[in-house]
Amino acid sequence: MGVLEVKQLTKRFKDFEAVKKVSFSVQKGESFGLLGPNGAGKTTTIQMITGLFPPSSGSIEIAGIDMVRQPKRGQGLLGIVPQEIALYQTMSARENLSFWGRMYGLSGDHLQKRINDVLEIIGLADRAKEKVETFSGGMKRRVNIGAAILHNPELLIMDEPTVGIDPQSRSHILETVKKLNGEGMTVIYTSHYMEEVEYLCEKIGIMDQGEFIASGTISQLRETIGDRSRIVMNFSGAVELERIKSILTSEISEKDLLMNHNELAIFHKEPQKILSELIQSVTGAGFEIASVEIVEPNLESVFLHLTGRSLRD
Amino acid sequence: MGFWWLALKDALLMGRDRKALLTLVFMPILLIGILGAAFGNMMGEEEVASIEKFQVGIVNLDEGELGNALAEEVFMKGLPELISAEAMTQKELEDRLKQQKLSVGIILPRDFSDHIIMGGESEVKVISIPSASIQSSIVENVVLQFTQSAAVNVIAMEAAGPSEMIKAIPAMSQFTDADINIVEEAAVERDQKPVGSFQYYAAGMGVMFLLMTVITGVSAMIDEKEQDVYNRLLVTKLTDFHYLIGKFIGLLFMSSIQFLIIIIGTRYLYDVRWGESMTGVILLGFSFVFSVCGLGVLLGTLVKTEKTFNAAGMLATQIMAAVGGSMVPLYIFPDWVNTVVKVLPNALALQTFLELMSGANLWQVLIEAGILVAIGLGSLLIAFVSLSAKRRAYYA
Numbered sequence: 001m002g003v004l005e006v007k008q009l010t011k012r013f014k015d016f017e018a019v020k021k022v023s024f025s026v027q028k029g030e031s032f033g034l035l036g037p038n039g040a041g042k043t044t045t046i047q048m049i050t051g052l053f054p055p056s057s058g059s060i061e062i063a064g065i066d067m068v069r070q071p072k073r074g075q076g077l078l079g080i081v082p083q084e085i086a087l088y089q090t091m092s093a094r095e096n097l098s099f100w101g102r103m104y105g106l107s108g109d110h111l112q113k114r115i116n117d118v119l120e121i122i123g124l125a126d127r128a129k130e131k132v133e134t135f136s137g138g139m140k141r142r143v144n145i146g147a148a149i150l151h152n153p154e155l156l157i158m159d160e161p162t163v164g165i166d167p168q169s170r171s172h173i174l175e176t177v178k179k180l181n182g183e184g185m186t187v188i189y190t191s192h193y194m195e196e197v198e199y200l201c202e203k204i205g206i207m208d209q210g211e212f213i214a215s216g217t218i219s220q221l222r223e224t225i226g227d228r229s230r231i232v233m234n235f236s237g238a239v240e241l242e243r244i245k246s247i248l249t250s251e252i253s254e255k256d257l258l259m260n261h262n263e264l265a266i267f268h269k270e271p272q273k274i275l276s277e278l279i280q281s282v283t284g285a286g287f288e289i290a291s292v293e294i295v296e297p298n299l300e301s302v303f304l305h306l307t308g309r310s311l312r313d
Numbered sequence: 314m315g316f317w318w319l320a321l322k323d324a325l326l327m328g329r330d331r332k333a334l335l336t337l338v339f340m341p342i343l344l345i346g347i348l349g350a351a352f353g354n355m356m357g358e359e360e361v362a363s364i365e366k367f368q369v370g371i372v373n374l375d376e377g378e379l380g381n382a383l384a385e386e387v388f389m390k391g392l393p394e395l396i397s398a399e400a401m402t403q404k405e406l407e408d409r410l411k412q413q414k415l416s417v418g419i420i421l422p423r424d425f426s427d428h429i430i431m432g433g434e435s436e437v438k439v440i441s442i443p444s445a446s447i448q449s450s451i452v453e454n455v456v457l458q459f460t461q462s463a464a465v466n467v468i469a470m471e472a473a474g475p476s477e478m479i480k481a482i483p484a485m486s487q488f489t490d491a492d493i494n495i496v497e498e499a500a501v502e503r504d505q506k507p508v509g510s511f512q513y514y515a516a517g518m519g520v521m522f523l524l525m526t527v528i529t530g531v532s533a534m535i536d537e538k539e540q541d542v543y544n545r546l547l548v549t550k551l552t553d554f555h556y557l558i559g560k561f562i563g564l565l566f567m568s569s570i571q572f573l574i575i576i577i578g579t580r581y582l583y584d585v586r587w588g589e590s591m592t593g594v595i596l597l598g599f600s601f602v603f604s605v606c607g608l609g610v611l612l613g614t615l616v617k618t619e620k621t622f623n624a625a626g627m628l629a630t631q632i633m634a635a636v637g638g639s640m641v642p643l644y645i646f647p648d649w650v651n652t653v654v655k656v657l658p659n660a661l662a663l664q665t666f667l668e669l670m671s672g673a674n675l676w677q678v679l680i681e682a683g684i685l686v687a688i689g690l691g692s693l694l695i696a697f698v699s700l701s702a703k704r705r706a707y708y709a
Contacts, residue, residue: 050548075548086541088322090329102318103549147545 002061003028003155003186004049009058011044018044020210021058026155026188026203031181033201034190035299037309041210042190043083046159049188051075063154076104079153083160085140086147089133093124093143096132100147114150121176122146138169145173149180156180157188162196174199194299206303213306222297225305228256230295231266231275236288238262247285248278258308262290265304315551319559324566326533333529337571341522342578345585348514367448369398370406370418377426383459384421395451410440416448417441419456429463512586513642515579516666519572520659521630521639523602526571527609528626530564534613535622553700557610561693564606572598588669593678597669600685601662607689608658611696614703638663658688 004026011019019041026032034042048055049062051071060067065074087096097115106114119125122142132140141161148156158177162170177200181187191197197204198218205215214221241259248257252274256267268274271294282289295301303309327333373384388398401409409415420438422428437456441449537543546556576594579585587594616622634640636650637660643651654660665673665681 047544052544052548072550072552076550078548080545080548082541082545084541086545088326088542090326091322095325099318099322100545100549103315103546103551105315105550 002026003030003063004032004188005059005061006045006049007059009045009048009060010056011041011048011053012056018210019048019055022207022210022212023058024205024212024215026186028186029181029184030203031177031187031189031201033197033204034188034207035192035194035197035204035303036190036207037192037303039209040207042207043159044210045207046157046188046190050078050080050157076151077154079148079151079156081145081148081156081158081161083163085132085137085144087132087140087143090131092129092131093119093135093146094128096143097146097150101150104151106151111150114152118146118150121149121179123172136166136169138165138172141165141169141173142176145176149185153185155186155188159190160192161189162191162193194303198299204299206299206306208303208307208309214302218299221299221302225267225297225301226269227297228267228269228301229271229297230301230304231264231268231271231278232291232293232295233264233266233278233282234290234292235262235264236290239264239287243285244282244287247281252278258304260304260309265301267301267305314555315549316555316559316562319546319551319556320562320566323530323533323560323563327530327563327567337522337526337529338574341518341571341575342582345511345514345518345575345579346583348510348518350510366395366397367416368414369396369448369452370401370409370415371398372403372406372418372420373400374403374423375421375425376423377430379426379429379463380421383425383456387455387459388419392455406440410442413442415442417452419452429460511579511583512670513667515575515583515585515587516663516670517634517639519575519579520601520637520663520666521634522575523568523572524605524630524633524659526568527564527605528630530560530567530606531609531613531616532619532623532626534560534610535616535619538613538617539619554697557614557693557696557700560613561606561610564609565602568602568606569599572602586670587666589672590669590674590678593669593673593675594666596675596682597662597665597678597685600682600689601658603689604658604662604685604692605689607692607696611692611699614696614700633657633659636660643667658685661685 002025004024006025007023009019009022010017022041022045024032034045036042047053049060049067051067051074054068054071062074062077065077067074088099091099094115097118098111101111101114115128116125119128122145124139124142124146127135127139132143135143145158145161148158156177161177162173165173174196177187177189181200187200189197189200201218203215203217204221206213206221214224239259239262241257241264244259244264245254245257252266252268258265258267266278275292275294279289279292369388371384371388373380375381384398384400388396389400403420406415406418406420410418418440420440422436422438425437437460439449439453439456441452551559576587576598580587612622612626616625636654637657638646638651638654639659643664646654651660651664655664661681662685665678669678
């Protein structure tokens with residue numbers, strides 16, 4: 001059964017089309033990753049799904065509830081972790097959880113029990129009485145997540161929840177989300193960190209410039225690049241793609257070449273076989289190589305292959 | 314009922330802001346003290362304070378009932394808080410005045426009653442020592458009031474017919490009762506003394522700081538809108554209407570607490586009398602708080618950035634406070650200015666508080682309280698319509 005059904009979702013801000021006819025669905029218990037560079041339209045899509053504002057056209061249904069017509073009904077089923085820390089800084093972790101729990105209609109003993117459970121989940125039970133403003137960025141992020149899961153939502157939507165935090169907190173957050181999903185909570189996770197999405201999500205949608213450019217499981221997406229690895233070659237100075245093309249062997253097709261700033265990417269099934277010859281050709285032509293790396297097939301490669309740009313561009 | 318918790322959260326956050334709390338609670342009390350003391354002499358409190366209970370010597374030579382009524386019922390029994398009257402001979406009166414053991418004396422002539430009944434003028438002598446001009450005026454006024462009222466009653470009885478005239482003298486006892494009432498009303502009038510400087514600034518500063526509390530609350534509301542907590546609130550179960558109500562109740566709660574602190578603080582620290590009708594004071598206070606909280610929520614809905622609001626909001630508060638009389642006494646403005654500025658809730662509230670301090674009762678301030686409540690309700694309604702329209706526009 002689909003917890004979320006998005007059909008032909010479009011959002012226009014005056015002349016600018018931020019989201020263009022996006023369609024996807026998320027099944028119960030699934031973890032769905034929304035991957036894309038900054039400005040791809042992920043957050044706008046998420047904001048429409050959460051009912052913050054409705055689409056210019058298209059439809060959104062959460063557990064059968066039309067979010068355009070009945071946003072408040074649907075919002076009760078959602079847990080939302082916004083990109084920024086949406087907490088009251090001068091209130092303690094417990095007070096924040098208590099407040100947000102009440103905003104979702106929890107009260108009494110049930111609320112207290114859920115607060116205690118959530119404090120354990122986010123690993124802050126021993127610091128519950130401390131004000132949020134005294135917490136590190138990572139701890140604040142954890143409370144930010146805690147506030148979204150108090151009411152056991154049908155669908156947990158996380159919009160880049162690990163931006164700007166230390167590796168330890170990031171790891172803790174990823175583990176927490178993995179655990180929640182493992183326990184049956186449906187999750188939508190947006191990020192421009194492909195490794196996070198790869199780790200957490202079984203289904204992924206890749207967005208760029210307001211459109212879904214690919215979607216499917218990780219293995220399906222890898223198929224789009226023919227399961228090829230990527231040779232990433234960085235040059236010390238500026239390089240013209242046309243000059244590079246002229247010196248490469250016929251084994252490398254033009255469509256498998258991508259030049260981005262000083263970085264050359266070459267998609268190939270057997271990169272080790274061509275690597276030494278490639279280096280010789282390039283250096284022989286007078287180019288100065290700063291670094292060479294072979295990257296196994298991943299979502300970054302898929303995105304690069306589809307758009308010609310890096311996810312972090 | 315998420316709005317209650319939103320209100321409680323807002324009150325909690327404001328209550329934890331020690332700097333704001335200090336400014337909003339202790340500053341008004343402090344300023345009332347400073348301004349009240351500084352402008353004490355400008356508001357005629359000394360004259361008010363100098364009218365203490367004084368003695369009046371009465372020489373009653375009248376052979377009729379009216380002399381007795383004036384001497385005994387009016388002066389001896391009717392004004393016990395202001396006058397201590399004593400019957401004496403003319404010689405005793407003159408001696409005691411010379412020795413300054415008495416401030417004022419009156420001599421009722423032999424034909425005092427006859428003159429009044431016949432519709433003529435009586436020659437009551439009022440004698441006082443030089444320093445007792447005010448006391449002398451009070452006594453003169455009482456006598457004048459009595460004689461005029463008595464004359465009116467006599468004319469009325471004449472009109473009623475000869476049989477009534479026969480009863481004229483016995484009827485004077487009833488008339489005296491009525492007259493005493495008139496004199497007693499005059500005694501009440503005596504309480505309508507000018508509002509003292511502490512009273513004035515208690516009301517003026519109180520009204521101004523209540524405005525400032527609301528401005529602080531609205532500033533926090535706008536600040537919240539600029540943060541992600543606002544969007545997070547909007548995607549919970551909280552509706553737009555509940556959001557506004559929550560904000561309104563939070564502001565109302567904090568302002569009401571502040572209002573009560575100002576009332577109690579000024580009462581016990583500076584002995585400020587807010588008026589005979591404490592119900593009227595409380596009703597007016599809450600009505601004023603209601604109106605400015607409604608306006609505050611409206612502003613919080615309309616204004617987008619805190620920076621814009623802080624600059625404009627504080628300036629507007631200062632201007633409202635200045636023209637509303639919180640800083641400069643209203644007495645120095647022409648009457649028409651005081652009437653025009655009543656369109657501002659703070660000016661309306663201040664002027665009505667002053668009326669209460671001057672002796673107005675609950676019923677006399679109901680209209681003003683109603684207007685203030687209406688301003689608050691109207692503002693809330695506009696805020697709701699505006700927020701809904703904004704959301705619809707954002708959707709478009």
